Amino acid sequence: MLTVPVRQLGESERRAVERLLDRDPFAGAQVAERVAARGLAWWRADGRILGYGARRQLESICWVGGNLTPVLADPSAVAAYADLLAGEERFCSSIVGRADAVLQLWDRLCGHWGPARDVRPNQPLLAVDALPSVPVDQQVRQVRAGEVDALFPAAVAMYTEEVGASPLAEDGGRGYRRRVTELVRTGRAYARFVDGRVVFKAELAVVTRRTAQVQGVWVDPAWRGRGIATAAMAAVVRDALLRVAPTVSLYVNDFNLPARRVYRRCGFRPVGTLATVLF
The missing domain is CATH 3.40.630.30 (Gcn5-related N-acetyltransferase (GNAT))
Structure with a gap:
């Protein structure tokens, strides 16, 4: 039995969600943009955010909407999300996020939501913070x-x-x-x-x-x-x-x-x- 339940988060926990998203600014970017634009209130968002961890110590979140995106989800969080989602109909068109969490989540959900049209297990995540040293196309x-x-x-x-x-x-x-x-x-x-x-x-x-x-x-x-x-x-x-x-x-x-x-x-x-x- 899980000792830390998954719960749907609301606007009162927005700061905790934003702090967590700041810890993974690249993999969690899509979720961060949605939270910044619409907050966590279900009537304003086009999805919902699940949280894993104590109220004062949020450990992970999972966006559930057109995409399913776990953020900072360790194996315990993945198991908790999967237990909840396995009992629901699939509405998302994709699951995307850090590879370890996504592949573990899919391993638990494939029997309920499968088959997938495609699984892409290795997608390098890249970032840059300096201006390019190569010539720039002025026509772009x-x-x-x-x-x-x-x-x-x-x-x-x-x-x-x-x-x-x-x-x-x-x-x-x-x-x-x-x-x-x-x-x-x-x-x-x-x-x-x-x-x-x-x-x-x-x-x-x-x-x-x-x-x-x-x-x-x-x-x-x-x-x-x-x-x-x-x-x-x-x-x-x-x-x-x-x-x-x-x-x-x-x-x-x-x-x-x-x-x-x-x-x-x-x-x-x-x-x-x-x-x-x-x-």
Whole structure:
């Protein structure tokens, strides 16, 4: 029997949650952004936060929403979360977080929620806090509001290639287009255009006071192998560090060696390993 129960956290424990998230600013960035934007009150959030540990000594949290994200979850916390979640229907589209916690959690939940569409057990988590030493592509810039139509096909191509499923499948892409439009509106979308066509793109998908997390990095297949990615990525890192956050972070599949070389040239260093379970 578990001696430390899992409980749903509310706004009264927000400071404890924020202190815990500060201990893992890169792996917990997505959760930190949601807490900063909407707090912990269930009627304002699009998910719930479970806590493990005594009220005055919170040890771990787990975001339960469109994604399931354990943060600072040791084996005891993982077991507690799994015991609770195993009795619930799965609503999340993925489980993502530090690899040890995610893989242990999935091992306990796979019999209840399986099968997964894909399991990616080794995704290096990288971060940089210094301006790139490599040349910057001056043609990479923030996407403007009137350029969403040009950006959207590239975003769909990136998502389909990365996730293995089209974002247009469920609702014709309306939800995904809203997301892309919001990234453009908030100055988080970058691209290089050639004759009105996107040949490179990336977004600051998550922004907290500790880090700007890059996702959606993509080069048009016709432009791959020409050596544009390093300078283009350096432009994104430079702008994000000067304008948005004190660090830039991202995670990448271990088998994507070309991307890992690009990030290394831009100054990224390893800060951990994530894993993702996709449904």
